[in-house]
Amino acid sequence: PGSQSSLQNGHLSPLPSLPRQITQLYDVGKLIGDGNFAVVHHCIEKVTQKEFALKIIDKTKCAGKEHLIASEVAIMRRVKHPNIVHLQEEFDVDNELYLVMELVKGGDLFDAIASATKYTERDASGMVYNLASALLYLHCMNIVHRDIKPENLLVVEHEDSSKSLKLGDFGLAVEANESLYVVCGTPTYVAPEILAETGYGLKVDIWAAGVITYILLSGFPPFVSETNDQDELFDQILAGKFEFTSPFWDDISDSAKELILNMLQVDPRSRFSASQVLEHPWVAADTARDNDMHLTVSRKLSMHFDHKPKSSLQSAGIALIASTALDKGPNYFNYHQQNKSANFHT
Ligand code: 3AM
Numbered sequence: 315p316g317s318q319s320s321l322q323n324g325h326l327s328p329l330p331s332l333p334r335q336i337t338q339l340y341d342v343g344k345l346i347g348d349g350n351f352a353v354v355h356h357c358i359e360k361v362t363q364k365e366f367a368l369k370i371i372d373k374t375k376c377a378g379k380e381h382l383i384a385s386e387v388a389i390m391r392r393v394k395h396p397n398i399v400h401l402q403e404e405f406d407v408d409n410e411l412y413l414v415m416e417l418v419k420g421g422d423l424f425d426a427i428a429s430a431t432k433y434t435e436r437d438a439s440g441m442v443y444n445l446a447s448a449l450l451y452l453h454c455m456n457i458v459h460r461d462i463k464p465e466n467l468l469v470v471e472h473e474d475s476s477k478s479l480k481l482g483d484f485g486l487a488v489e490a491n492e493s494l495y496v497v498c499g500t501p502t503y504v505a506p507e508i509l510a511e512t513g514y515g516l517k518v519d520i521w522a523a524g525v526i527t528y529i530l531l532s533g534f535p536p537f538v539s540e541t542n543d544q545d546e547l548f549d550q551i552l553a554g555k556f557e558f559t560s561p562f563w564d565d566i567s568d569s570a571k572e573l574i575l576n577m578l579q580v581d582p583r584s585r586f587s588a589s590q591v592l593e594h595p596w597v598a599a600d601t602a603r604d605n606d607m608h609l610t611v612s613r614k615l616s617m618h619f620d621h622k623p624k625s626s627l628q629s630a631g632i633a634l635i636a637s638t639a640l641d642k643g644p645n646y647f648n649y650h651q652q653n654k655s656a657n658f659h660t
Contacts, residue, residue: 333405333407333408333410333412335405335407336368336405336407336412338360339359339360339361340357340358340359340360340366340368340414341357341358341360342355342356342357342368343355343356343357343358344356346367351371351372351375351376352369352370352371352372353369353370354367354368354369354370355367355368355370356368356417357414365417366402366414366415366416366417367414367415367416367417367418368412368413368414368415369412369413369415370410370411370412370413371383371410371411371412371413372409372410373409373410373411374409382485382486383411385484385487385488385489386484386485386487387401387404387411387413389457389484389487389488389489390413390415390484391404392455393451393452393455393457393484395447395448395451396447396478396480397444397445397447397448397451397478397479397480397481398448398451398452398480398481398482399415399416399418399468399480399481399482399483400415400416401413401414401415401416402414402415402416415482416480418468418469418470418480418482419470419471420468420469420470420471420477421468421469422464422465422466422467422468422469423441423464423465423467423469423479423526423530424464424465424615424619425469426469426477427530427608427611427612427615428612428615428616430608430612431608432606432608433606433607433608433611433612434602434603434604434605434606434607435531435566435567435570435596435602435603435604435605435607436600436602436603436604438527438530438531438570438602439570439596439597439602440478441467441479441530442523442526442527442530442573442591442596442597443592443597443598444478444479445462445467445479445481445523445526446523446588446591446592446597447592448479448480448481449462449519449520449523449588449591450588450589450592452487452519453516453519453587453588456489456490456491456516457487457488457489457490458487458488458489458490458494458515458516458518458519459481459484459486459487459519460486460487460488460498460499460518460519461483461485461486461487461498461499461500461503461522462481462503462519462522462523462526463500463502463503463522463526464526464529464619466481466482466483467479467480467481467482467526468480468481468482486498486499490515490516493513493514493515494513494514494515495511495513495514497509497511499518499522501544501547501548502525502535502537502547503521503522503525503526504518504521504522504548504551505517505518505521505522505551505582506521506551506552506554506580507582509548509551509552510552514582515582516587517582517585517587518582519588520577520585520586520587520588520591521577521578521582521585523577523591524536524574524576524577524578524585525537525578527570527573527574527577528556528574528578529615530611531563531566531570531574531607531611532559532562532563532566532611532614533562533610533611533612533613533614533615533617533618534562534614534615534617534618535618536556536557536574536578537550537551537555537556538550538618552580553580554578554579554580556578558571558574562610562614565603565605565607566603567596567601567602567603569594569595569596569601569602570596570602572594572596573586573591573594573596573597576590576594577591
């Protein structure tokens with residue numbers, strides 16, 4: 315393996331030395347993201363000149379978490395859906411695992427809102443439709459993602475300038491054949507039954523999608539501790555205590571609020587399933603409003619999330635996991651096509 319360099323923002327940065335299996339097939343280029351366990355590089359398949367994202371996971375840095383990497387790859391291999399990042403192929407060489415993935419160029423969900431010129435309830439409804447479509451597909455296969463959050467939702471820009479979402483990063487995904495107990499995820503999006511340690515399943519993804527829906531319409535999360543106290547945050551989540559704060563929610567349709575209330579039910583049995591989300595009028599029919607809320611939502615988003623504690627682990631696409639409690643660190647931690655277009659415009 316030879317040492318190479320890539321140009322990034324005008325600076326040369328060293329490329330990892332790569333095995334011949336990779337360099338024979340792909341030209342590996344600039345770094346897209348990095349962290350403690352993994353880096354993501356841009357790459358081009360030599361024969362087709364098609365672009366891909368190459369995720370390189372350093373297995374030596376994942377001691378004790380090998381089962382999660384194995385689960386991530388096994389699940390990515392099985393899934394094929396328009397709203398999920400596709401795994402092209404993988405190479406397991408010595409201490410590294412190389413995942414050649416579909417390249418998604420539009421940044422994450424928040425980037426798409428920030429860079430939009432207009433942003434309406436209808437756009438948000440399209441995003442929720444894409445997310446719920448991916449979740450319905452996974453849940454039909456009994457796969458729980460466990461780390462649904464905006465950073466894991468990548469934006470595809472289509473030729474007609476419409477956009478759609480793809481769920482990436484399956485670092486915490488597992489099969490939910492029986493109740494799960496491992497406390498993991500990201501505090502803002504974690505479901506009450508995970509914190510209660512009473513056993514959980516697929517519905518934790520709907521809770522996280524409910525939190526995202528709330529954020530998409532307001533720019534701020536439903537559960538926050540003003541004093542940055544994680545215990546206070548978790549108490550609010552356990553009680554399911556949130557409000558549609560005035561004046562920010564005054565102009566949002568009642569239909570959207572009703573959907574969110576159903577997605578943020580503390581009791582998972584009363585919480586909507588992915589198919590109920592897809593069938594809800596705000597998602598399935600045209601009840602979402604068309605008034606522009608770009609300025610208010612993007613301003614709030616930058617206030618609440620610009621300084622998000624994004625650890626290097628998270629930015630490498632590796633979610634943190636703890637076997638006991640979330641409070642040990644800052645961040646412990648059939649394809650259903652409806653009449654509606656799967657894309658949204660921003
Ligand atoms: O560090 P940021 O958030 O800018 O969006 C992912 C993240 O970017 C990006 O790589 C970084 C580390 O995970 N990423 C992950 N998978 C990707 C893919 N398939 C991707 N970017 C494009 N296509």
